[in-house]
Amino acid sequence: MPDDFVTIDWxxxxxxxxxxxxxxxxxxxxxxxxxxxxVARAIRTMQVRGAPAIGIAAAMGMAMAARTIHAPTFxxxxxxxxxxxxxxxxxRPTAVNLAWAVRRLxxxxxxxxxxxxxxxxxxxxxxxxxxxxxxxxxxxxxxxYGQELVPNPARILTHCNAxxxxxxxxxxxxxxxxxxxEAGKHIKVWVDETRPLLQGARLxxxxxxxxxxPATLITDNMAGHFMxxxxxxxxxxGADRIARNGDTANKIGTYGVAVLxxxxxxxxxxxxxxxxxxxxLNTGAEIPIEERAPEEVTEIGGRRLAPSGIRAANPAFDVxxxxxxxxxxxxxGVARSxxxxxxxxxxxxx
Amino acid sequence: MPDDFVTIDWxxxxxxxxxxxxxxxxxxxxxxxxxxxxVARAIRTMQVRGAPAIGIAAAMGMAMAARTIHAPTFxxxxxxxxxxxxxxxxxRPTAVNLAWAVRRLxxxxxxxxxxxxxxxxxxxxxxxxxxxxxxxxxxxxxxxYGQELVPNPARILTHCNAxxxxxxxxxxxxxxxxxxxEAGKHIKVWVDETRPLLQGARLxxxxxxxxxxPATLITDNMAGHFMxxxxxxxxxxGADRIARNGDTANKIGTYGVAVLxxxxxxxxxxxxxxxxxxxxLNTGAEIPIEERAPEEVTEIGGRRLAPSGIRAANPAFDVxxxxxxxxxxxxxGVARSxxxxxxxxxxxxx
Numbered sequence: 001m002p003d004d005f006v007t008i009d010w011x012x013x014x015x016x017x018x019x020x021x022x023x024x025x026x027x028x029x030x031x032x033x034x035x036x037x038x039v040a041r042a043i044r045t046m047q048v049r050g051a052p053a054i055g056i057a058a059a060m061g062m063a064m065a066a067r068t069i070h071a072p073t074f075x076x077x078x079x080x081x082x083x084x085x086x087x088x089x090x091x092r093p094t095a096v097n098l099a100w101a102v103r104r105l106x107x108x109x110x111x112x113x114x115x116x117x118x119x120x121x122x123x124x125x126x127x128x129x130x131x132x133x134x135x136x137x138x139x140x141x142x143x144x145y146g147q148e149l150v151p152n153p154a155r156i157l158t159h160c161n162a163x164x165x166x167x168x169x170x171x172x173x174x175x176x177x178x179x180x181x182e183a184g185k186h187i188k189v190w191v192d193e194t195r196p197l198l199q200g201a202r203l204x205x206x207x208x209x210x211x212x213x214p215a216t217l218i219t220d221n222m223a224g225h226f227m228x229x230x231x232x233x234x235x236x237x238g239a240d241r242i243a244r245n246g247d248t249a250n251k252i253g254t255y256g257v258a259v260l261x262x263x264x265x266x267x268x269x270x271x272x273x274x275x276x277x278x279x280x281l282n283t284g285a286e287i288p289i290e291e292r293a294p295e296e297v298t299e300i301g302g303r304r305l306a307p308s309g310i311r312a313a314n315p316a317f318d319v320x321x322x323x324x325x326x327x328x329x330x331x332x333g334v335a336r337s338x339x340x341x342x343x344x345x346x347x348x349x350x
Numbered sequence: 351m352p353d354d355f356v357t358i359d360w361x362x363x364x365x366x367x368x369x370x371x372x373x374x375x376x377x378x379x380x381x382x383x384x385x386x387x388x389v390a391r392a393i394r395t396m397q398v399r400g401a402p403a404i405g406i407a408a409a410m411g412m413a414m415a416a417r418t419i420h421a422p423t424f425x426x427x428x429x430x431x432x433x434x435x436x437x438x439x440x441x442r443p444t445a446v447n448l449a450w451a452v453r454r455l456x457x458x459x460x461x462x463x464x465x466x467x468x469x470x471x472x473x474x475x476x477x478x479x480x481x482x483x484x485x486x487x488x489x490x491x492x493x494x495y496g497q498e499l500v501p502n503p504a505r506i507l508t509h510c511n512a513x514x515x516x517x518x519x520x521x522x523x524x525x526x527x528x529x530x531x532e533a534g535k536h537i538k539v540w541v542d543e544t545r546p547l548l549q550g551a552r553l554x555x556x557x558x559x560x561x562x563x564p565a566t567l568i569t570d571n572m573a574g575h576f577m578x579x580x581x582x583x584x585x586x587x588g589a590d591r592i593a594r595n596g597d598t599a600n601k602i603g604t605y606g607v608a609v610l611x612x613x614x615x616x617x618x619x620x621x622x623x624x625x626x627x628x629x630x631l632n633t634g635a636e637i638p639i640e641e642r643a644p645e646e647v648t649e650i651g652g653r654r655l656a657p658s659g660i661r662a663a664n665p666a667f668d669v670x671x672x673x674x675x676x677x678x679x680x681x682x683g684v685a686r687s688x689x690x691x692x693x694x695x696x697x698x699x700x
Contacts, residue, residue, distance in 0.1 A: 025657035159571075193647070193656075195545060195569035201648070201656040209657055217662040219545035219647055221509075221570040221603025225668040228605060253571025255578060259613050260606055297543070297567055298551070300650045306543075306551040307375035307559055312567040318575040 004210055007053055007165050008060065008132070014067070014125070016060050018048045021165055025206040036065035036084045043091040043098075046197065050166020051240045051276055052139075055097030056132050058088040062105045063124040074113045077120065081109055093288045094249055094317045095240040096278045101131065135168035138273045141331035142172050143179030146236065146271050149327070149334070150176065153186035154233045157223060157261075160194045160251035161203035162238025162271065172271040173236045174207060176329060181213050189215040190232060192223060194251060196296040196314065220253050227264040235261045236329075239272035246322025246339025247284025248272075252315055258324035270320075271329040277347055284319035292316050354560055357403055357515050358410065358482070364417070364475075366410050368398045371515055371549075375556040386415035386434045393441040393448075396547065400516020401590045401626055402489075405447030406482050408438040412455045413474040424463045427470065431459055443638045444599055444667045445590040446628045451481065485518035488623045491681035492522050493529030496586065496621050499677070499684070500526065503536035504583045507573060507611075510544045510601035511553035512588025512621065522621040523586040524557060526679060531563050539565040540582060542573060544601060546646040546664065570603050577614040585611045586679075589622035596672030596689025597634025598622075602665055608674035620670075621679040627697055634669035642666050 005028070008018040016033040022045060023029050031047050033039045039061030042048050048057045065084045071077035085102035092098060108127045112120050150156065156177055163174030170178060181187045189208055194200035201217055208215040218226065226232050235257060241249040248254075248270050261268040281287060294312035298305060306312065328335040328343070335342035355378070358368040366383045372395060373379050381397050383389045389411030392398050398407045415434045421427035435452035442448060458477045462470050500506065506527055513524030520528060531537045539558055544550035551567055558565040568576065576582050585607060591599040598604075598620050611618040631637060644662035648655060656662065678685040678693070685692035 026654065191660075192571075193545070195543070195571060198655055201660075205660045206657040209660060215660065217647055217656055217660050219570070219602070221542075221545060221606055222663060222665065222668075224606030224609055225602060225665060226663075228668070252569070252575060256571055256574030256606065256610055259574055260609055263609050263613070297569055300655070301653055303651055303653065304376065305548055305650070306567055307556045310541075310551075310555045310559060310565065310567050313572060313576075315572065315575060318572075318578070 005164070007168060008048060008057055010060070010129070014064065016057070016064060018042060018057065019165070020047045021049055021203060022047050025202050033061065035068070036061045036087065040088055040091050043088070050161065051095035051097040051238065052135050052167040052172065052273060053165070054092060054095060055101035055275065056128070056135055056168050058098050059101040059105050059128040059131050061088055062102065063121065063128040066121040066124045071117070074117060077117055078109055082106060092290060094290045097275050100275045104131070132168045135273070136170055138331040139167050139170035139172055139175040142271050142273065142329050143170065143175035145334055146176030146269065146329040147179035147183050147185070149267070149269060150180040150185060151233050154180065155188045155190060155231055156234045156236060157190040157192065157232045157257070158204060158235070159192040159200065159237050159254050159257050161199040163204055163207045165203050165207060166238060172273065173238045174204065176236050176271050177213060178211060181211070187213060189213060190223070190226060191215050191217045192220045192253065192257070193217060194253060195220060199251070223257055224260045227260055227266060232266055235266055235268045236271055239270050239276050240317055241287050242270070242272060242277050242328065242343070243281040243284045243287060244279045244340055244343060245283050246325055246328060246337065246343060248320045248325060249284060249287045249289070249317045250320065252318050255318040255320045258320045262324050267326045268324060269327050269329055270325055274330050274332060274347055277343055279344060279347060279349060284321065287319055290316040355514070357518060358398060358407055360479070364414065366407070366414060368392060368407065369515070370397045371399055371553060372397050375552050383411065385418070386411045386437065390438055390441050393438070400511065401445035401447040401588065402485050402517040402522065402623055403515070404442060404445060405451035405625060406478070406485055406518050408448050409451040409455050409478040409481050411438055412452065413471065413478040416471040416474045421467070424467060427467055428459055432456060442640055444640045447625050450625045454481070482518045485623070486520055488681040489517050489520040489522055489525040492621050492623065492679050493520065493525035495684055496526030496619065496679040497529035497533050497535070499617070499619060500530040500535060501583050504530065505538045505540060505581055506584045506586060507540040507542065507582045507607070508554060508585070509542040509550065509587050509604050509607050511549040513554055513557045515553050515557060516588060522623065523588045524554065526586050526621050527563060528561060531561070537563060539563060540573070540576060541565050541567045542570045542603065542607070543567060544603060545570055549601070573607055574610045577610055577616060582616055585616055585618045586621055589620050589626045590667055591637050592620070592622060592627050592678065592693070593631040593634045593637060594629045594690055594693060595633050596675055596678060596687065596693060598670045598675060599634060599637045599639070599667045600670065602668050605668040605670045608670045612674050617676045618674060619677050619679055620675055624680050624682060624697055627693055629694060629697060629699060634671065637669055640666040
């Protein structure tokens, strides 16, 4: 079941083409970025979003920008590349995949310090391209491990969009849903609309409709009601950063879903690639939470909803303590509590 | 601190004037209803909403309609009045105040069976007017009992609008907040926006701004995050129908807030007049839940958000089990568990 859309890819002349996620689902238009500033803007304005997808966008953006660095020495080249990477990392503070992707490109560049300078941009482009393809393979592996956990039949609830649009393709949480459907399981999906930016209503609903997987859209505050009525069997969500102890930052509202799932005895799983782990953080308390503009809450699509002058809070993420998470589904298998042991092991650190 | 708006009242020539809540907060316009059909439409389209307010609208609508009944006998008059009442009750199935108000007007009419027919409409109008004035007194009593429960200082979270707009004035849950502020307590309010119809963002935010009470608007899915961070001290919500055992139907999302409040050890109170009790129902499972049009979820302000063809659920209410409710604040005091005993006692039944 290949996606019939492409989240991000190269254009024929080496620019970056991405599906503009701010315009979905009403318009399916693609944006083209020709330099790192445009990539940074696309990430900041969420034309491209989702932890894995913005990692790939950053890697591709660095590779593209590397072609235009005119430096006399490797040291000067590398300093410029580092600066470009830093500007991309600054766009969104919570998802760790952005920093991971930038570090990976810088490491590759370091390894090329004795190669003719003119060859490096091509090698970085090849690396970014490989990361993109690898991400799809990773998501299929996450789907394979994850779908084994899904009952049959199952009514699965997901929050935000951890789908093909949030990755290079296939998706993490939505990948688990796709894989369960591909395995012949009878799946129905509850899609949390996910205010304020409505990634569930706009993106997950759109993806699932294209994949032919039955889905019902609900407002975020209906999740508890349907759990209470016994109409939710399984919850799976993505992640933006996972601390060493399993505490998981994901889209605002994930924590509430996790507490409700626990109160109703419903399995709650996180699906994310190993690159989402941040083993340098002991707990979720150390994860920076991005605060976005209050207008995202007080307006929808530029249309004002709330009275003028009202204060609004807009944390883009929350942290779900590991104790609420039944397992973290990665491309290398499912990590279980105690995560301090299982996550470093899966990451190859232990 | 009198409200500087009038939710519902008579016009000089005996029609009903109500603030159009579908147009708030961007426009402050009033709708005028000149017959029972227009009142029914105003209730159905939620120009007037909130359990106590629609009860008063129904009573006023019946009294207004009674003036135009041309019947030769009391029996014929009463049959027409019953029919009008039934048409008003059908508009919204969950809030019991509607049926309560209609029954009250019918009972008054029954008591007038030996009075000249021409006098009855005036007596019904007087009764509806009394109900309106009584509702404000009731809300002030709810506020008085409720505010004693509010810590000082307190960051109070409320869901939907149980304010002056949901009543004849002052409000139930918002009445508790107003009374706490009037008592000099240092109050800040978290206002859940309350999807799909955004009564929090549009109405509660507007009311609190007018009352000069500091408020911060959040999306519904942020409530758990702020509770987890220790930034919520008290929760108070309204009610649309309360069963004999204390199970409470209120705006969709209330149940999720109650589960989250319990998980964080935060007091969760319901504020409602005695007329919201339905002692004929043993538990909340018997409360009918209104399902509204899916477009309320897939669109905002007529602007489509979700892909076409997506299914959406739209239960307007959920039921919070009594076990999650620390107390039900009424105009006769605060009912506590076991509610099967405390509620009938407050209602004067036991």
